[in-house]
Amino acid sequence: MTHADPGAKGALAQRWLACAAQQRQTLEYxxxxxxxxxxxxGQPLPLGEAQAALGKAPxxxxxxxxxxxxxxxxxxxEHGDAIVAAGGLSLIPSRHRLVxxxxxxxxxxxxxxxxxxxxLQANARVESRCAACGAPVWLxxxxxxxxxxxxxxxxxxxVAPDLSRSLRDGVCAEIGFYCCRAADEAGVRGLMSVAAAVQLGRELCRYGPPI
Known part of the structure:
Protein backbone atom coordinates (compact mmCIF):
# COMPACT_ATOMS: atom_id res chain seq x y z
CA MET A 1 0.00 0.00 0.00
CA THR A 2 1.35 3.45 -0.88
CA HIS A 3 0.85 6.61 1.13
CA ALA A 4 0.34 10.14 -0.17
CA ASP A 5 3.55 11.86 -1.21
CA PRO A 6 5.00 14.24 1.41
CA GLY A 7 3.98 17.36 -0.51
CA ALA A 8 0.29 16.41 -0.72
CA LYS A 9 0.33 15.22 2.86
CA GLY A 10 1.93 18.47 3.96
CA ALA A 11 -0.67 20.58 2.17
CA LEU A 12 -3.56 18.79 3.87
CA ALA A 13 -1.81 18.95 7.23
CA GLN A 14 -1.32 22.70 6.89
CA ARG A 15 -5.00 23.16 6.09
CA TRP A 16 -5.93 21.33 9.29
CA LEU A 17 -3.47 23.35 11.35
CA ALA A 18 -4.73 26.63 9.88
CA CYS A 19 -8.36 25.69 10.49
CA ALA A 20 -7.61 24.71 14.09
CA ALA A 21 -5.75 27.98 14.76
CA GLN A 22 -8.68 29.98 13.40
CA GLN A 23 -11.23 28.10 15.46
CA ARG A 24 -9.35 28.66 18.73
CA GLN A 25 -10.46 32.28 18.68
CA THR A 26 -14.18 31.43 18.74
CA LEU A 27 -16.82 30.94 21.40
CA GLU A 28 -17.60 27.60 19.77
CA TYR A 29 -14.09 26.40 20.52
CA GLY A 42 -15.49 10.01 31.39
CA GLN A 43 -18.40 12.33 32.17
CA PRO A 44 -20.92 14.32 30.08
CA LEU A 45 -21.16 18.09 30.40
CA PRO A 46 -24.64 19.18 31.61
CA LEU A 47 -26.12 21.91 29.44
CA GLY A 48 -26.85 24.11 32.44
CA GLU A 49 -23.18 24.09 33.37
CA ALA A 50 -22.14 24.75 29.79
CA GLN A 51 -24.53 27.69 29.48
CA ALA A 52 -23.33 29.23 32.74
CA ALA A 53 -19.68 28.93 31.66
CA LEU A 54 -20.34 30.71 28.37
CA GLY A 55 -21.55 33.80 30.19
CA LYS A 56 -24.31 34.57 27.71
CA ALA A 57 -28.08 34.84 28.03
CA PRO A 58 -29.59 31.34 28.40
CA GLU A 78 -30.91 11.37 24.08
CA HIS A 79 -32.67 13.84 26.36
CA GLY A 80 -30.88 16.87 24.90
CA ASP A 81 -29.64 18.10 28.26
CA ALA A 82 -25.95 17.09 28.28
CA ILE A 83 -23.04 17.11 25.84
CA VAL A 84 -21.66 13.60 25.35
CA ALA A 85 -19.24 14.21 22.44
CA ALA A 86 -17.17 17.19 21.35
CA GLY A 87 -13.86 17.88 19.70
CA GLY A 88 -13.81 14.37 18.25
CA LEU A 89 -13.97 12.67 21.67
CA SER A 90 -17.11 10.76 22.59
CA LEU A 91 -18.81 8.75 25.31
CA ILE A 92 -21.00 7.14 22.63
CA PRO A 93 -19.68 3.88 21.12
CA SER A 94 -18.29 4.26 17.61
CA ARG A 95 -16.07 2.24 15.28
CA HIS A 96 -12.98 3.88 16.79
CA ARG A 97 -12.38 2.72 20.37
CA LEU A 98 -9.89 4.72 22.42
CA VAL A 99 -8.60 3.63 25.81
CA LEU A 120 -2.18 15.12 25.36
CA GLN A 121 1.08 13.11 25.57
CA ALA A 122 -1.02 10.32 26.99
CA ASN A 123 -0.96 6.54 27.02
CA ALA A 124 -3.58 5.01 24.77
CA ARG A 125 -4.71 1.98 22.82
CA VAL A 126 -6.77 2.46 19.68
CA GLU A 127 -8.92 -0.30 18.20
CA SER A 128 -10.82 0.02 14.95
CA ARG A 129 -11.33 -1.72 11.59
CA CYS A 130 -9.89 -1.21 8.14
CA ALA A 131 -12.35 0.92 6.17
CA ALA A 132 -11.59 -1.13 3.04
CA CYS A 133 -11.54 -4.77 4.13
CA GLY A 134 -13.02 -4.67 7.64
CA ALA A 135 -10.04 -6.35 9.31
CA PRO A 136 -9.38 -5.40 12.95
CA VAL A 137 -6.60 -2.84 13.40
CA TRP A 138 -4.99 -1.45 16.51
CA LEU A 139 -2.16 0.76 17.66
CA VAL A 159 -9.49 14.83 3.88
CA ALA A 160 -9.74 18.60 4.00
CA PRO A 161 -11.34 20.23 7.08
CA ASP A 162 -14.53 21.50 5.43
CA LEU A 163 -16.70 23.08 8.13
CA SER A 164 -19.50 23.73 5.67
CA ARG A 165 -20.28 20.02 6.14
CA SER A 166 -21.08 18.15 9.33
CA LEU A 167 -17.77 17.67 11.12
CA ARG A 168 -18.89 14.40 12.73
CA ASP A 169 -21.04 12.87 9.99
CA GLY A 170 -19.35 14.36 6.94
CA VAL A 171 -15.64 15.11 7.33
CA CYS A 172 -14.87 12.62 10.10
CA ALA A 173 -16.84 9.85 8.42
CA GLU A 174 -14.28 9.89 5.60
CA ILE A 175 -11.19 9.64 7.83
CA GLY A 176 -10.68 5.96 8.51
CA PHE A 177 -7.89 3.44 8.96
CA TYR A 178 -6.56 1.34 6.09
CA CYS A 179 -4.42 -1.76 6.38
CA CYS A 180 -4.49 -3.39 2.96
CA ARG A 181 -4.08 -2.91 -0.77
CA ALA A 182 -7.84 -2.54 -1.11
CA ALA A 183 -7.34 1.16 -0.34
CA ASP A 184 -5.14 1.54 -3.42
CA GLU A 185 -7.52 -0.50 -5.53
CA ALA A 186 -10.45 1.67 -4.43
CA GLY A 187 -8.51 4.82 -5.29
CA VAL A 188 -8.49 6.21 -1.74
CA ARG A 189 -6.59 9.50 -1.70
CA GLY A 190 -4.84 11.40 1.06
CA LEU A 191 -3.40 8.31 2.75
CA MET A 192 -1.06 9.18 5.62
CA SER A 193 0.96 6.76 7.73
CA VAL A 194 -0.15 6.52 11.33
CA ALA A 195 3.31 7.73 12.38
CA ALA A 196 2.79 10.93 10.37
CA ALA A 197 -0.76 11.23 11.71
CA VAL A 198 0.56 11.08 15.27
CA GLN A 199 2.88 13.97 14.45
CA LEU A 200 0.03 15.99 12.94
CA GLY A 201 -2.23 15.16 15.87
CA ARG A 202 0.42 16.33 18.30
CA GLU A 203 0.33 19.76 16.65
CA LEU A 204 -3.46 19.86 16.28
CA CYS A 205 -4.20 18.86 19.87
CA ARG A 206 -1.31 20.58 21.61
CA TYR A 207 -3.63 23.19 23.13
CA GLY A 208 -6.79 21.12 23.44
CA PRO A 209 -9.30 19.50 21.09
CA PRO A 210 -8.43 19.71 17.38
CA ILE A 211 -11.43 21.83 16.28
Missing amino acids: RLTCLAFERIAD EDSRDLIDRMARQGRLTLD LNGRQLYTWCALDAVGIPAG EIEAGELRSASHPDLALSL
Whole structure:
Protein backbone atom coordinates (compact mmCIF):
# COMPACT_ATOMS: atom_id res chain seq x y z
CA MET A 1 0.00 0.00 0.00
CA THR A 2 1.35 3.45 -0.88
CA HIS A 3 0.85 6.61 1.13
CA ALA A 4 0.34 10.14 -0.17
CA ASP A 5 3.55 11.86 -1.21
CA PRO A 6 5.00 14.24 1.41
CA GLY A 7 3.98 17.36 -0.51
CA ALA A 8 0.29 16.41 -0.72
CA LYS A 9 0.33 15.22 2.86
CA GLY A 10 1.93 18.47 3.96
CA ALA A 11 -0.67 20.58 2.17
CA LEU A 12 -3.56 18.79 3.87
CA ALA A 13 -1.81 18.95 7.23
CA GLN A 14 -1.32 22.70 6.89
CA ARG A 15 -5.00 23.16 6.09
CA TRP A 16 -5.93 21.33 9.29
CA LEU A 17 -3.47 23.35 11.35
CA ALA A 18 -4.73 26.63 9.88
CA CYS A 19 -8.36 25.69 10.49
CA ALA A 20 -7.61 24.71 14.09
CA ALA A 21 -5.75 27.98 14.76
CA GLN A 22 -8.68 29.98 13.40
CA GLN A 23 -11.23 28.10 15.46
CA ARG A 24 -9.35 28.66 18.73
CA GLN A 25 -10.46 32.28 18.68
CA THR A 26 -14.18 31.43 18.74
CA LEU A 27 -16.82 30.94 21.40
CA GLU A 28 -17.60 27.60 19.77
CA TYR A 29 -14.09 26.40 20.52
CA ARG A 30 -14.41 27.55 24.12
CA LEU A 31 -17.49 25.38 24.51
CA THR A 32 -15.76 22.50 22.75
CA CYS A 33 -12.89 22.70 25.25
CA LEU A 34 -15.25 22.67 28.23
CA ALA A 35 -17.04 19.57 26.96
CA PHE A 36 -13.87 17.86 25.76
CA GLU A 37 -12.21 18.11 29.18
CA ARG A 38 -15.26 16.66 30.91
CA ILE A 39 -15.63 13.84 28.38
CA ALA A 40 -11.92 12.99 28.74
CA ASP A 41 -12.72 12.39 32.42
CA GLY A 42 -15.49 10.01 31.39
CA GLN A 43 -18.40 12.33 32.17
CA PRO A 44 -20.92 14.32 30.08
CA LEU A 45 -21.16 18.09 30.40
CA PRO A 46 -24.64 19.18 31.61
CA LEU A 47 -26.12 21.91 29.44
CA GLY A 48 -26.85 24.11 32.44
CA GLU A 49 -23.18 24.09 33.37
CA ALA A 50 -22.14 24.75 29.79
CA GLN A 51 -24.53 27.69 29.48
CA ALA A 52 -23.33 29.23 32.74
CA ALA A 53 -19.68 28.93 31.66
CA LEU A 54 -20.34 30.71 28.37
CA GLY A 55 -21.55 33.80 30.19
CA LYS A 56 -24.31 34.57 27.71
CA ALA A 57 -28.08 34.84 28.03
CA PRO A 58 -29.59 31.34 28.40
CA GLU A 59 -31.43 31.54 25.09
CA ASP A 60 -28.26 32.67 23.26
CA SER A 61 -26.20 29.89 24.81
CA ARG A 62 -28.83 27.31 23.89
CA ASP A 63 -28.93 28.62 20.33
CA LEU A 64 -25.14 28.22 20.09
CA ILE A 65 -25.27 24.67 21.45
CA ASP A 66 -28.09 23.64 19.12
CA ARG A 67 -26.29 25.14 16.12
CA MET A 68 -23.09 23.26 16.96
CA ALA A 69 -25.09 20.05 17.31
CA ARG A 70 -26.59 20.56 13.84
CA GLN A 71 -23.08 21.20 12.47
CA GLY A 72 -21.83 17.93 13.95
CA ARG A 73 -19.41 19.75 16.24
CA LEU A 74 -20.91 18.24 19.38
CA THR A 75 -23.42 15.56 20.31
CA LEU A 76 -26.19 15.82 22.89
CA ASP A 77 -27.53 12.91 24.88
CA GLU A 78 -30.91 11.37 24.08
CA HIS A 79 -32.67 13.84 26.36
CA GLY A 80 -30.88 16.87 24.90
CA ASP A 81 -29.64 18.10 28.26
CA ALA A 82 -25.95 17.09 28.28
CA ILE A 83 -23.04 17.11 25.84
CA VAL A 84 -21.66 13.60 25.35
CA ALA A 85 -19.24 14.21 22.44
CA ALA A 86 -17.17 17.19 21.35
CA GLY A 87 -13.86 17.88 19.70
CA GLY A 88 -13.81 14.37 18.25
CA LEU A 89 -13.97 12.67 21.67
CA SER A 90 -17.11 10.76 22.59
CA LEU A 91 -18.81 8.75 25.31
CA ILE A 92 -21.00 7.14 22.63
CA PRO A 93 -19.68 3.88 21.12
CA SER A 94 -18.29 4.26 17.61
CA ARG A 95 -16.07 2.24 15.28
CA HIS A 96 -12.98 3.88 16.79
CA ARG A 97 -12.38 2.72 20.37
CA LEU A 98 -9.89 4.72 22.42
CA VAL A 99 -8.60 3.63 25.81
CA LEU A 100 -7.10 6.90 27.04
CA ASN A 101 -5.03 6.69 30.20
CA GLY A 102 -7.02 3.59 31.15
CA ARG A 103 -10.47 5.10 30.43
CA GLN A 104 -12.70 3.68 27.68
CA LEU A 105 -13.76 6.38 25.23
CA TYR A 106 -14.50 6.67 21.51
CA THR A 107 -13.63 9.06 18.69
CA TRP A 108 -15.30 10.38 15.57
CA CYS A 109 -12.44 9.53 13.22
CA ALA A 110 -9.06 7.88 12.87
CA LEU A 111 -7.20 11.21 13.13
CA ASP A 112 -8.92 11.95 16.46
CA ALA A 113 -8.05 8.46 17.67
CA VAL A 114 -4.32 8.97 17.19
CA GLY A 115 -4.12 12.76 17.46
CA ILE A 116 -5.85 13.25 20.80
CA PRO A 117 -3.52 10.98 22.83
CA ALA A 118 -0.54 12.36 20.90
CA GLY A 119 -1.49 15.95 21.72
CA LEU A 120 -2.18 15.12 25.36
CA GLN A 121 1.08 13.11 25.57
CA ALA A 122 -1.02 10.32 26.99
CA ASN A 123 -0.96 6.54 27.02
CA ALA A 124 -3.58 5.01 24.77
CA ARG A 125 -4.71 1.98 22.82
CA VAL A 126 -6.77 2.46 19.68
CA GLU A 127 -8.92 -0.30 18.20
CA SER A 128 -10.82 0.02 14.95
CA ARG A 129 -11.33 -1.72 11.59
CA CYS A 130 -9.89 -1.21 8.14
CA ALA A 131 -12.35 0.92 6.17
CA ALA A 132 -11.59 -1.13 3.04
CA CYS A 133 -11.54 -4.77 4.13
CA GLY A 134 -13.02 -4.67 7.64
CA ALA A 135 -10.04 -6.35 9.31
CA PRO A 136 -9.38 -5.40 12.95
CA VAL A 137 -6.60 -2.84 13.40
CA TRP A 138 -4.99 -1.45 16.51
CA LEU A 139 -2.16 0.76 17.66
CA GLU A 140 -0.60 1.70 20.98
CA ILE A 141 0.65 5.12 22.02
CA GLU A 142 2.87 5.73 25.03
CA ALA A 143 3.38 9.26 26.40
CA GLY A 144 2.13 10.61 23.07
CA GLU A 145 4.49 8.51 20.94
CA LEU A 146 3.53 5.68 18.60
CA ARG A 147 4.91 2.42 20.02
CA SER A 148 3.29 -0.35 17.97
CA ALA A 149 0.60 -1.06 15.43
CA SER A 150 -1.23 -4.08 14.09
CA HIS A 151 0.11 -3.58 10.55
CA PRO A 152 3.50 -2.15 9.51
CA ASP A 153 1.91 -0.03 6.78
CA LEU A 154 -1.21 1.03 8.71
CA ALA A 155 -2.47 4.35 7.35
CA LEU A 156 -5.44 6.67 7.57
CA SER A 157 -7.27 8.69 4.95
CA LEU A 158 -6.99 12.43 5.46
CA VAL A 159 -9.49 14.83 3.88
CA ALA A 160 -9.74 18.60 4.00
CA PRO A 161 -11.34 20.23 7.08
CA ASP A 162 -14.53 21.50 5.43
CA LEU A 163 -16.70 23.08 8.13
CA SER A 164 -19.50 23.73 5.67
CA ARG A 165 -20.28 20.02 6.14
CA SER A 166 -21.08 18.15 9.33
CA LEU A 167 -17.77 17.67 11.12
CA ARG A 168 -18.89 14.40 12.73
CA ASP A 169 -21.04 12.87 9.99
CA GLY A 170 -19.35 14.36 6.94
CA VAL A 171 -15.64 15.11 7.33
CA CYS A 172 -14.87 12.62 10.10
CA ALA A 173 -16.84 9.85 8.42
CA GLU A 174 -14.28 9.89 5.60
CA ILE A 175 -11.19 9.64 7.83
CA GLY A 176 -10.68 5.96 8.51
CA PHE A 177 -7.89 3.44 8.96
CA TYR A 178 -6.56 1.34 6.09
CA CYS A 179 -4.42 -1.76 6.38
CA CYS A 180 -4.49 -3.39 2.96
CA ARG A 181 -4.08 -2.91 -0.77
CA ALA A 182 -7.84 -2.54 -1.11
CA ALA A 183 -7.34 1.16 -0.34
CA ASP A 184 -5.14 1.54 -3.42
CA GLU A 185 -7.52 -0.50 -5.53
CA ALA A 186 -10.45 1.67 -4.43
CA GLY A 187 -8.51 4.82 -5.29
CA VAL A 188 -8.49 6.21 -1.74
CA ARG A 189 -6.59 9.50 -1.70
CA GLY A 190 -4.84 11.40 1.06
CA LEU A 191 -3.40 8.31 2.75
CA MET A 192 -1.06 9.18 5.62
CA SER A 193 0.96 6.76 7.73
CA VAL A 194 -0.15 6.52 11.33
CA ALA A 195 3.31 7.73 12.38
CA ALA A 196 2.79 10.93 10.37
CA ALA A 197 -0.76 11.23 11.71
CA VAL A 198 0.56 11.08 15.27
CA GLN A 199 2.88 13.97 14.45
CA LEU A 200 0.03 15.99 12.94
CA GLY A 201 -2.23 15.16 15.87
CA ARG A 202 0.42 16.33 18.30
CA GLU A 203 0.33 19.76 16.65
CA LEU A 204 -3.46 19.86 16.28
CA CYS A 205 -4.20 18.86 19.87
CA ARG A 206 -1.31 20.58 21.61
CA TYR A 207 -3.63 23.19 23.13
CA GLY A 208 -6.79 21.12 23.44
CA PRO A 209 -9.30 19.50 21.09
CA PRO A 210 -8.43 19.71 17.38
CA ILE A 211 -11.43 21.83 16.28
